Amino acid sequence: xxxxxxxxQMGQQAQQAARQLAALDTATKNCVLLAMADGITNNHSxxxxxxxxxxxxxxxxxxxxxxxxRLALDDDRIKAMAAGLKQxxxxxxxxxxxxxxxxxxxxxxxxxxRVGLGVIAMIYESRPNVTADAAGLCFKAGSAVIxxxxxxxxxxxxxxFNAMQSAxxxxxxxxxxxxxxxxxxxxxxHELLQLDKFVDxxxxxxxxxxxxxxxxxxxxxxxxxxxxxxxxxxxxxxxxDMASKIVINAKCQxxxxxxxxxxxxxxxxxxxxxxxxxxxxxxxxxxxxxGDERTQQIVEEVKPATEEDWTTEYLDLILSIRVVENLTAAxxxxxxxxxxxxxxIVTADEDAASQFTRDVDSATVYINASCRFxxxxxxxxxxxxxxxxxxxxxxxxxxxxxxxxxxxIIKGTGQIRK
Numbered sequence: 038x039x040x041x042x043x044x045x046q047m048g049q050q051a052q053q054a055a056r057q058l059a060a061l062d063t064a065t066k067n068c069v070l071l072a073m074a075d076g077i078t079n080n081h082s083x084x085x086x087x088x089x090x091x092x093x094x095x096x097x098x099x100x101x102x103x104x105x106x107r108l109a110l111d112d113d114r115i116k117a118m119a120a121g122l123k124q125x126x127x128x129x130x131x132x133x134x135x136x137x138x139x140x141x142x143x144x145x146x147x148x149x150x151r152v153g154l155g156v157i158a159m160i161y162e163s164r165p166n167v168t169a170d171a172a173g174l175c176f177k178a179g180s181a182v183i184x185x186x187x188x189x190x191x192x193x194x195x196x197x198f199n200a201m202q203s204a205x206x207x208x209x210x211x212x213x214x215x216x217x218x219x220x221x222x223x224x225x226x227h228e229l230l231q232l233d234k235f236v237d238x239x240x241x242x243x244x245x246x247x248x249x250x251x252x253x254x255x256x257x258x259x260x261x262x263x264x265x266x267x268x269x270x271x272x273x274x275x276x277x278d279m280a281s282k283i284v285i286n287a288k289c290q291x292x293x294x295x296x297x298x299x300x301x302x303x304x305x306x307x308x309x310x311x312x313x314x315x316x317x318x319x320x321x322x323x324x325x326x327x328g329d330e331r332t333q334q335i336v337e338e339v340k341p342a343t344e345e346d347w348t349t350e351y352l353d354l355i356l357s358i359r360v361v362e363n364l365t366a367a368x369x370x371x372x373x374x375x376x377x378x379x380x381x382i383v384t385a386d387e388d389a390a391s392q393f394t395r396d397v398d399s400a401t402v403y404i405n406a407s408c409r410f411x412x413x414x415x416x417x418x419x420x421x422x423x424x425x426x427x428x429x430x431x432x433x434x435x436x437x438x439x440x441x442x443x444x445x446i447i448k449g450t451g452q453i454r455k
Contacts, residue, residue: 038220044228048235050213051156051181057211058179059153063130066177069208074122076204077169080196081115087192088165095189103293103352107163108190118169118197121414125173128418131437132179148446153179155237157440158229159422160185160251162243165193167422170413171240172201172215174422178440181214183236185229187243188221195219230255240435242423245350260435262400262426264350265295266376267408270367270393272384273306279405280383281315286407287381289322293352295424296379296411300347301358302367305331308360312336316358324354331360347374364389368396375399377426379408400426400433 077084088110095105136149157180159171168184175182186194198217206212218225230239233256241251245264252259269287271280287298303311308331316326316336327346328339339358346357347370361367371380381403382393390404401411411434413421418436425431431439 038222040220040222040224041228043220044218044225044232047183047213047216047218048156048229048232051183051216052235054211054213055153055155055179055181058176058181058214059132061179061209061211063132065209066130067126069205069210070122070126070173070177072204072208073169073173073201073210074119074126076200076202077115077119077122077197079204080200081112083196084110084115084193084200085112087196090192091165091190098189100189101353104163104189106291106293108165108193110165110193114166117414118166121166121170122173124414125177125437128177128437130177131441136443143452144450145452146448148448149443150446151438151441152444154440154442156181156183156235158183158185158232158236158239158257160226160229160239160241160243160247162187162247163190164242165190165197167242168194168197168217169201171422172198174437174440176205176210176214178437180237180440181211181216183216183218183229185218185226191221226251227254230257233257240423260423260425260427260431262295262376262378262424264376265297265378265424266300266348266350266374267296267298267379267381267411268300268302268367268371268375269298269381269383269408270302270361270364270371271304271307271311272364272367272382272386272389273304274386274389275304275307275311275383276385276405277307277311277314280311281318283381283383283405283407284315285318285322287409288319288324288356289354290407290409292354294409295350295352296408297352298381298408299349299351299355299357300370300374301356302361302370303332303358304364304367305360305362308332308335312358312360319356322354324356326356326358328358329360332358335360350376364392368393372396372398378424379403379411381406381408400424 134151139147161167241248326339327342377399379401413434421434
């Protein structure tokens with residue numbers, strides 16, 4: 038296979054399909070999305086079989102438990118893919134939305150209108166559900182998408198793609214609006230990243246090494262987050278029972294994802310009371326604990342934390358713990374060591390909550406809730422295409438609106454500039 042020619046042709050086809058998508062009406066889009074959802078449902082057993090094959094290969098290759106968890110598609114996750122597509126169909130179509138109207142003194146009327154980005158390249162590891170999420174969101178947002186999943190999920194991705202593609206085309210999906218790179222040759226990724234003539238945005242989703250490699254080598258703008266070093270800060274005015282439930286959920290509910298907590302910060306005034314209880318609970322969930330000196334003085338079972346621990350995304354049942362002097366120290370720790378992803382304060386003090394949300398420089402900041410909610414589906418966006426810690430052009434969970442841009446449409450009556 039000539040990889041250069043193969044990817045170049047994909048880019049051409051995607052750009053042509055994007056022009057067709059720009060003219061597609063909302064009713065047709067929604068019919069296509071519902072058909073794609075049915076395609077996944079009707080191919081449930083084939084998806085399960087393909088995923089079993091990928092999981093067996095992953096175990097043989099020595100993938101970590103966290104990676105295998107991301108790779109796995111149980112019945113609920115397959116149903117969630119179909120449900121996500123249906124939810125996207127129910128969302129308002131952003132394309133054509135008028136964002137503002139400006140009537141100028143010279144009689145010109147300037148409309149700012151949402152349009153599709155054009156062509157999006159999605160490069161992702163492990164999670165085969167991203168195949169459905171990305172396809173559905175990009176399509177509804179008026180953009181063609183080129184999908185490149187990881188080799189560890191190649192069989193799952195292929196079956197999901199084929200199920201959506203065949204069902205979608207029968208309902209009006211332009212032929213090349215959704216494409217899947219079907220080679221595991223890494224040269225395909227390099228060629229895709231050079232395709233700035235056709236591709237308008239690249240979104241990498243996976244481990245930090247993948248995302249950094251994409252960002253460093255791409256000629257195309259990249260929407261990204263490198264990692265999720267998320268914090269829970271338990272303030273001196275916290276409801277400690279509430280804090281315990283939030284910490285356990287944030288760390289243990291699904292540790293191998295980017296919105297799981299990696300560091301616990303505890304105000305020194307409640308540390309003696311809170312730490313013995315929460316560490317006992319965490320240990321009962323098989324969490325390895327690493328703490329600073331003050332934490333170790335209170336709880337013997339805690340291992341010493343290194344400087345590296347404060348910046349590590351474990352993606353596993355490991356948690357670092359630090360006792361802080363006050364709210365300001367907690368904020369400084371988060372801004373210095375965090376990844377600007379998702380951070381939590383547990384407190385009954387409204388002033389403390391206000392200061393935390395104002396001063397913590399993260400894409401999502403929580404008051405008295407688990408950081409595990411940083412997710413497009415949980416935010417009501419339908420399935421998300423990823424979470425961005427960038428500040429331009431989108432931040433946090435990226436749904437339909439974040440996958441659009443805008444143009445100005447100016448209406449006149451013959452005006453000329455003097």
